[in-house]
Amino acid sequence: MNKGFAAGLRKVIIVPATLLAISINTRAAVAQNKLYSPIPLINTTELSDTLSDKDIPTGQGGFARDYTVKLEKGDNLAVDLSSESFDSIITLLAPDGSTLAENDDGPDGSSNSLLFTRINETGTYIVRVRSFGETGVGIFKLKVTKLQPIK
Template identity: 80%
Template sequence: MKSQGFAASLPRLIIFPATLLAMSICTTAAFAQNKLYSPIPLTTTSSEFSDTLSDKDIPTGQGGYARDYSVKLTKGDNLAVDLSSDNFDSIITLLSPNGTTLAENDDGPDGTSNSLLFTRIAETGNYIIRVRSFGETGVGNFKLKVTKLQPIK
């Protein structure tokens, strides 16, 4: 009788630790995903700064890399985003709170490979400003200027 009781409890001993292991793996994977993607927050919508795009950033699948910045915008905001780099051909993209592309610019009006984007915000939320290099043009230093434009009165 004792051997049957031991055998009957054996599967529970195996299943319980396996369940804990599976929960541990899922939790670890979730934390790893959060660490892998965390856009850099912009605290003000009128800022100009320098940064560096590197091979440690988001691979685009086209040989280039991307770096994301999050910014809180309000319905009716008029936004200007200016991206310039002497190291790579830049592209600027604005992603809506649901992840769709709202606006994108490859080459600015000055004939250079710098990017300039103007748009009006249709809904309040957290947006992503994505800085990336065109194709395999690489990595390097860039300047990003994000400005919330004021309406003319």
Template identity: 75%
Template sequence: MRSQAFVVSLKQIAFIPASLLAIGLSSTAAFAQVNKLYNPIPLPGSYEVSDTLSEKDIPTGQGGFARDYMVTLKKGDNLAVDLSSESFDSIVTLLAPDGTTVAENDDGPDGSSNSLLFTRITEPGTYIVRVRSFGETGVGGFKLKVTRLQPVK
């Protein structure tokens, strides 16, 4: 009788870890799937791109869409990020390697709906330049240029 109780207990113990293992594996697989879907585009060596924002890009939750570009920056870099579009009201955001917003601009200083931001990088790493449309203004072509500014001597 005692050996049967021991076998039953052993089966229950073995069953619980197997269940937890299955949950852990399915969570890991789901996480891997999500990571496959998010692939920021590396900015070319010229740090300039002409592209098109489309309905296949990242939905913003406000009716518009966003596209992300990766750029590796060094501590002390002074940047100008210029985003222009004839098709939509643009917003440009610079995100730090930890995902926090470094800087953001909606409308440029010329009164247009294009975006222009200036910032200084305080930590080295891979940053995200996010191009997005304001509200439901949508999709279309745009030009993005990231310029490393040189100090005046």
């Protein structure tokens, strides 16, 4: 076989494969964007919602639901999560996706969750509600409060 012909044939095959890969990755990114859409907490500090098996699988048998909240540098935040249906865990994720704070069981010895933290960077944070292990799904109450200093 002619070397020039073989080299030309490889170029023809590689270019479409590269374009196909780009097309597949773009479709996957669009699909992921539609699947993951955290719920914005706008002017809502307290809500009742339901964790279900349609939410984000945690990989430990449980599920998680995410909420976004815009916070300012210097905000003092309290997040309270309670449920009669499952053992709750609350996680606060920073704008870069790192875990800023997490609480499994509240100070009252119950399986409800309570955390306090100070915000060091202005941005959009994720409040993640999840069940511990395989404890399940069900109704929960979430309260996100920006604490004010006493004057």
